[in-house]
Amino acid sequence: MTVIYSAKKIITMGRNRPTASHVAVRDGRILGVGTLEELSGWGEAVLDERFADKVLMPGLIEGHAHTMEGSFWQFTYCGFFDRVDPDGKSWVGAKTIEEVLDRLSKAEALLEDPDAPLSGWQLDPLFFNNKRVTRQDLDSVSTTRPIGVLHASGHILNVNTKALELGGMLKPGINHPGVPLGDDGLPTGELKGPEVMSPLGIHVGFDRDLQACDESGLKAFGKLCVRAGVTTTTDLAARLNPEAVDMMLEVTGADRYPARVVALRYFMGMTPQELIDEVLALKARSTDRLRLGRIKVVTDGSIQGFSARLRWPGYYNGAANGLWYVSPQQLSEVLKLALKNDVMVHTHTNGDEATDLVLDTLDEALKEHPSRDHRFTIQHCQLADSSQFHRMAKLGMCVNLFANHHFYWGDEHYRLTVGPERAERMNACATALAMGVPMAIHSDAPITPLAPLFTAWCAVNRITASGRTQGHSEKIGVAEALYAITMGAAYTLKLEHEVGSIEVGKRADFAVLEDDPTEIGGEKLKDVRVWGTVQDGRIFPVADL
Amino acid sequence: MNPAPEIARALLPLTILGGYLGSGKTTLVNHLLRNANGLKLAVLVNEFGDLPIDQDLIEAQGDDLISIAGGCVCCSYGNDLTLALIDLANMDPRPDHVILEASGVAIPGAISAAINLLPGYRTDGIVLLADAETIRTTAADRYMGDTVLRQLADADLILLNKCDLVDQGALDQTRSWLTQQKPEALIVETVRAIAPPQVVMDSFLDRPRDALRLHLPDEFESRTLYPAPPKTATDLAQVLASESLGLVRAKGFVTVANGTRHLIQVVGRRWQTSPARPKTPDAIVCLGLDNRTDWNAVEALGLSAGVE
Numbered sequence: 001m002t003v004i005y006s007a008k009k010i011i012t013m014g015r016n017r018p019t020a021s022h023v024a025v026r027d028g029r030i031l032g033v034g035t036l037e038e039l040s041g042w043g044e045a046v047l048d049e050r051f052a053d054k055v056l057m058p059g060l061i062e063g064h065a066h067t068m069e070g071s072f073w074q075f076t077y078c079g080f081f082d083r084v085d086p087d088g089k090s091w092v093g094a095k096t097i098e099e100v101l102d103r104l105s106k107a108e109a110l111l112e113d114p115d116a117p118l119s120g121w122q123l124d125p126l127f128f129n130n131k132r133v134t135r136q137d138l139d140s141v142s143t144t145r146p147i148g149v150l151h152a153s154g155h156i157l158n159v160n161t162k163a164l165e166l167g168g169m170l171k172p173g174i175n176h177p178g179v180p181l182g183d184d185g186l187p188t189g190e191l192k193g194p195e196v197m198s199p200l201g202i203h204v205g206f207d208r209d210l211q212a213c214d215e216s217g218l219k220a221f222g223k224l225c226v227r228a229g230v231t232t233t234t235d236l237a238a239r240l241n242p243e244a245v246d247m248m249l250e251v252t253g254a255d256r257y258p259a260r261v262v263a264l265r266y267f268m269g270m271t272p273q274e275l276i277d278e279v280l281a282l283k284a285r286s287t288d289r290l291r292l293g294r295i296k297v298v299t300d301g302s303i304q305g306f307s308a309r310l311r312w313p314g315y316y317n318g319a320a321n322g323l324w325y326v327s328p329q330q331l332s333e334v335l336k337l338a339l340k341n342d343v344m345v346h347t348h349t350n351g352d353e354a355t356d357l358v359l360d361t362l363d364e365a366l367k368e369h370p371s372r373d374h375r376f377t378i379q380h381c382q383l384a385d386s387s388q389f390h391r392m393a394k395l396g397m398c399v400n401l402f403a404n405h406h407f408y409w410g411d412e413h414y415r416l417t418v419g420p421e422r423a424e425r426m427n428a429c430a431t432a433l434a435m436g437v438p439m440a441i442h443s444d445a446p447i448t449p450l451a452p453l454f455t456a457w458c459a460v461n462r463i464t465a466s467g468r469t470q471g472h473s474e475k476i477g478v479a480e481a482l483y484a485i486t487m488g489a490a491y492t493l494k495l496e497h498e499v500g501s502i503e504v505g506k507r508a509d510f511a512v513l514e515d516d517p518t519e520i521g522g523e524k525l526k527d528v529r530v531w532g533t534v535q536d537g538r539i540f541p542v543a544d545l
Numbered sequence: 546m547n548p549a550p551e552i553a554r555a556l557l558p559l560t561i562l563g564g565y566l567g568s569g570k571t572t573l574v575n576h577l578l579r580n581a582n583g584l585k586l587a588v589l590v591n592e593f594g595d596l597p598i599d600q601d602l603i604e605a606q607g608d609d610l611i612s613i614a615g616g617c618v619c620c621s622y623g624n625d626l627t628l629a630l631i632d633l634a635n636m637d638p639r640p641d642h643v644i645l646e647a648s649g650v651a652i653p654g655a656i657s658a659a660i661n662l663l664p665g666y667r668t669d670g671i672v673l674l675a676d677a678e679t680i681r682t683t684a685a686d687r688y689m690g691d692t693v694l695r696q697l698a699d700a701d702l703i704l705l706n707k708c709d710l711v712d713q714g715a716l717d718q719t720r721s722w723l724t725q726q727k728p729e730a731l732i733v734e735t736v737r738a739i740a741p742p743q744v745v746m747d748s749f750l751d752r753p754r755d756a757l758r759l760h761l762p763d764e765f766e767s768r769t770l771y772p773a774p775p776k777t778a779t780d781l782a783q784v785l786a787s788e789s790l791g792l793v794r795a796k797g798f799v800t801v802a803n804g805t806r807h808l809i810q811v812v813g814r815r816w817q818t819s820p821a822r823p824k825t826p827d828a829i830v831c832l833g834l835d836n837r838t839d840w841n842a843v844e845a846l847g848l849s850a851g852v853e
Contacts, residue, residue, distance in 0.1 A: 166662030168663070169662060175658070176658040176659065176661070177658070195626070195627060195655070195662075198625060199662065202628070239624070268623060268624050269591060270593075272594075273595025274592075321691055323650075324688075326650070327648070327649045327650045328689065356689050369688055508824065520585055
């Protein structure tokens with residue numbers, strides 16, 4: 001059956017017909033885009049005018065997120081900023097520590113089991129003028145039940161006294177940089193870094209499998225996609241063990257699952273050959289809504305966690321250089337095997353030294369296994385300079401920049417981590433485009449919220465949380481930003497022949513908007529309201545979630 | 546004769562084996578497993594690829610655990626070292642000693658600090674393997690250089706491996722360079738990563754004397770000290786760890802001036818003491834290296850039972 005939808009405007013992101021008034025859909029695919037008369041030429045069709053007053057654009061594509069955000073919403077939201085949960089409830093940001101504690105207390109009162117842990121997420125004391133949260137603060141919520149609140153960055157966990165007791169850490173004499181001590185010689189309750197968070201995490205509700213997404217989490221994530229206008233998303237670092245894959249196939253295969261999930265296998269705890277073998281087997285199990293067969297390699301840590309690898313002169317505040325999470329030899333093996341077997345690799349690099357390592361290593365690997373169109377993508381790539389972008393272009397690489405970082409941590413980078421000059425050119429979208437590197441921009445949900453229009457707003461305005469503009473010269477235009485969250489992201493996943501624009505032959509994936517992002521003005525891009533999505537021709541109104 | 550019960554119920558000792566790729570960690574691990582002499586070793590590796598354990602030692606192999614002759618095991622910690630350690634401490638039967646083969650780019654000091662947070666564990670020492678052929682080049686590598694230097698800085702003992710593959714002149718230069726990087730470094734030269742188990746793990750200092758004698762190569766010596774009660778355990782421990790004495794390891798019990806008893810553990814220049822109530826008399830087993838250890842000074846600390 002052919003359905004022709006009318007719309008106030010259809011922004012196609014295609015060169016041929018940038019805008020149109022109607023789009024015809026047949027069997028979940030775009031039969032054509034144009035005028036009603038042109039489309040009627042295809043034969044019998046039903047005219048559906050439900051979108052007559054809406055603006056359609058290609059379904060938005062999130063090129064770097066983690067479906068585990070869906071699972072995180074089971075915890076108590078303690079963030080500074082307003083955020084909408086999968087069920088549409090808008091959680092007002094907690095602006096002070098007292099408000100955070102109040103929220104936790106309300107959640108605590110709802111817990112029936114007196115021993116069950118209370119877990120929170122998205123805390124960020126940076127927004128409380130960096131007044132640190134202590135175990136005594138959390139004790140005011142409960143001294144009998146273990147409490148743990150994860151920071152927005154994912155690198156710090158705050159716990160109460162009970163949790164420290166359960167973890168065997170309420171004792172004097174602990175000498176570890178990740179465990180600050182109070183005047184009483186005991187830990188303050190703040191735990192920095194995965195090694196110290198891990199042993200406590202299990203006592204406060206963050207169990208070992210949190211990296212993997214569970215069934216209810218994946219379903220919740222689907223709802224988040226609809227709210228954000230997203231029709232294709234990545235799950236950028238999935239463990240993808242057999243049970244997880246079975247679950248994901250089942251959940252995404254359901255009639256009304258609203259998004260296509262591109263899941264990348266995280267390289268960890270196996271040899272490069274084992275990884276390739278596994279990924280090739282996974283590729284064979286791909287379905288339309290669960291695309292498998294790509295790899296994610298993490299090379300370094302994070303800038304705000306001081307674990308990213310920086311070139312000279314290093315961190316602005318003098319902190320020691322960060323950590324390598326992969327050895328050059330392993331990275332080389334993975335890249336070579338991937339090129340040889342036609343498997344796409346996305347590498348996480350935050351620091352510019354890590355970026356250099358990837359560039360050098362890929363350069364070498366390509367000599368052994370030349371590839372016309374590998375499109376290996378560097379994710380985050382926050383500190384790359386023009387010379388590095390130039391090399392990326394020459395090597396045939398893509399980049400996915402963390403535009404959201406400016407808003408959430410821009411002031412921190414300016415003051416503390418990399419200093420003013422580099423902060424202004426972090427996530428250099430304009431330079432990337434100028435150097436000809438195919439570009440996408442991302443949220444890295446749950447680190448920052450899933451909302452490509454907000455991400456586009458960040459790239460256009462480069463405003464920090466304190467309201468400063470950071471790096472005028474790296475701002476990009478609205479058109480470029482909208483391209484980045486549609487065709488740009490599709491290109492980094494080699495899906496641009498299927499999605500990313502509204503053109504004949506592609507999937508009927510649309511973001512249905514109340515407002516026109518090309519007319520609302522760059523400063524208001526984040527305020528564009530999403531009515532819902534169309535994915536493979538199926539309609540998902542936000543109101544029905 | 547088993548170690549005194551107080552030690553057995555105490556924290557699970559863990560040795561961190563560090564060093565860049567190709568330095569010989571895996572070879573050393575296999576050597577230790579072959580010479581475990583009844584000690585139940587648990588080896589922790591990042592991943593099982595490229596077979597970390599020699600085939601003939603393997604009894605059974607699962608996804609995350611390899612069973613090894615002699616009641617030893619090898620586990621992969623993959624994503625989460627901390628949780629793997631917690632699981633290991635809960636194993637039944639419990640291992641006697643854990644060897645953590647750190648990844649080639651890991652910073653052993655950071656791992657050690659993290660392990661000391663875990664109830665149930667104590668770090669026995671950081672043993673670092675350095676490839677005599679390549680260590681200086683790697684330390685100058687633009688990407689890995691600072692990582693390698695940090696590894697060296699964290700080491701309690703340095704095993705300078707593959708000494709047979711470099712000529713004497715180059716070896717001397719490398720030794721001298723190592724000493725510059727870490728002035729008090731205790732360097733043991735090895736070939737094919739073969740170092741006596743007693744050097745790598747202090748649990749072997751609890752073993753019966755005849756086992757010690759059988760396994761020590763010529764350049765090593767083990768003597769037992771019966772020191773007079775020091776003022777504090779710290780005083781004696783600091784002396785035993787001093788560079789002038791040049792001991793590789795020391796471990797044992799001492800009664801201090803106020804009558805309390807303590808356990809002293811020394812590896813290279815690092816020492817720890819803790820209160821103890823052992824059933825055996827005071828004695829400290831000292832492991833030394835020819836041309837490095839001043840046995841006269843050691844003996845001056847207390848009556849020795851003689852060379853063993």
